[in-house]
Amino acid sequence: MDLKDKLISSFMAFENNVDIEHPVHDVRTEAMKNFELKGFPSKKEEAWKYTSLKSLQKTDFSIFPKEEGNTLEYKDVKRYFLHEIDTYKIVFIDGIYSSYLSETTHDGVDICLMSSALTKPMYKPVIDVYFNKVASKDESLTSLNTAFSREGAYIYIPKNKMPKKPIEIIHFATGNEASLLLQPRNLIIAEENAELQVIERHQSLTSNEVLTNSVTEIFAADSAIVDYYKIQNDAENASLIDNTYIDQKNKSVVKVHTFSFGGKLTRNNLNFYQNGQYIDSTMKGVTILGDKQHVDHHTLVHHIEPNCESHQDYKGIYGENSTGVFNGKIIVDKIAQKTNAFQQNNNILISDKATINTKPQLEIFADDVKCSHGCTIGQLDEDALFYLRSRGIPKKEARALLMYAFANNVLESVRIPELKARINKLIAKKLGVNLGFDL
Amino acid sequence: MLKIENLHASVEDKEILKGINLEVNAGEVHAIMGPNGSGKSTLSAVIAGKEEFEVTEGSIKLDGEDLEDVSAEERAHKGIFLSFQYPVEIPGVSVTNFIKTAINESRKARGLEDMPANKMLKLIREKSELLDIDRKFLSRSLNEGFSGGEKKRNEIFQMAMLEPKLAILDETDSGLDIDALRIVANGVNKLKSKDNAVIVITHYQRLLEYIVPDFVHVLHNGKIVKSGGKELAIELEEKGYDWLKNEAVVE
């Protein structure tokens, strides 16, 4: 049985018997219909031209997490947390919530679980307004996630509030299944003038196969500020399909930083919808790959109203046999005058066998817009390398320093200093050097 | 200290250095002059270990050790320093971080611990004052958007920090205004001792009034066609290179 059939029969067995009374039963059923119709995307589709899910579909994934769940000692996984500072934590082990590793709150803000938000009556008004409202009902993998949506992070920040500390969402896979499919579903709502910072991470702890198909919906009301950091530094047999949908209202500022260093296959579908004026949307990414790693960034900014801005800055460094994709789509509607949309994708290939496919896709229907885009693919500058080496910096470190310098400006907008330091260390490690980058 | 014998070097099968002989001893200052394209920068890059140039014949020895298989960074660790004619802009790396990394990598190569941060700061302060460099300047990206003169001054700052045994200054004077020239030359002179040596590449006699050479060599078409004392530089300033070019052809 291939994965699609397995998913369909599992869905029927569970949803139509056990969970028939579930508040979002209808939403899930609709979503499953769409997935059944469309199935997994294939390379024939333009949007999936460079990313194949074929081999993943042949894997016999476990679909429902074992309810008993696994435990982990904090000391064994501490390094995956931003432990230098105090944070709220929503932690899952093999798809099951770990209250032991988590630190949630209901003190003025809700930082808790999707499972309770979906089932408890007190959350129903919010769920009715927001759940599955910005996520695509058309895209098959998002539908698949919706059909199986039961667990994830639920964050609700009321008007004018700001949580006391950043929020970490971490998913661990312990390898208790030979191959595991995880489908976390996150809902994040920042009401008017609210502010929050989120760090999301998926971490497999063994070499067993893991596929995560994640959907995150983010709603930023008027003047809300959301900083979202994705750390993608997973184990060699872990793959991630990240579908993030962001709905922004007037004057809201949302920044998403994506740091892609690990994992086997990573697909980021990052979608911004500007439903208001004077909105600022920022997408930044640093991708550093080696081995046979593959990362595919698909971004979309839909400028629906006038006077908004969007900024995209993705830097990629590709070594060995790695492959990268950047596809940045910008849509400017006819009424979205005075739009400023910037997009930049710069890449360095440090191996002959590495490849990058980069493509801007602009659909501009307004006439009074400022729109710029650029992509470059280059090698490390030999003269710069010699300059550094002539000062006594060894070749490997000199190369690393140049690559770091190349990616550096993406880090400037990281607003949590400890996180920035951590990313610096991950970069140094990924580049195989022991340099204290404190630029 | 430095002994170059019958050095031939090519790039992409084009021979640029065609049999150079040069000996530099500790405590000496050598000036190399010569027309554009004669191979001065190539010679300095080859000494500093740029791999793009292939040494096809001859040898370079530092304190008796053949440098053939010694990488650029190892040459730096052994005390060779090149002040670039065209310093490279490296956005994203600050001057301070760059020099710290350079110093600590050299120390690492010599089996030493990183220089303590306070000592590093003190050294940076001392050397930047010596060269009259604004501290704000040091937090900027290396050479990015620096004026021609600022780049050159920054090169000498790096030299002052690294305290090389053999410094090669490739047209460090070009781009410097008169005051800066004096400051830079003064800096170089302060760093000079009986244990180190300097090779100054220049087109102008003016720099040599400040950094007085023991020997002046004229490079033409990949060869040293004439050597002499500091008077040779004055003679060149008056007469140009034509008379020597002819000499070379006869030779």
Ligand SMILES: Nc1ncnc2c1ncn2[C@@H]1O[C@H](COP(=O)(O)OP(=O)(O)OP(=O)(O)O)[C@@H](O)[C@H]1O
């Ligand atoms: N990478 C290279 N590829 C091809 N030719 C080169 C390369 N580098 C140098 N050359 C050539 O070698 C010759 C010597 O160049 P070099 O830069 O050493 O001259 P120079 O004496 O320093 O000149 P200037 O006084 O103008 O600085 C020139 O003809 C130059 O074009």
Ligand SMILES: [Mg+2]
């Ligand atoms: Mg030159």
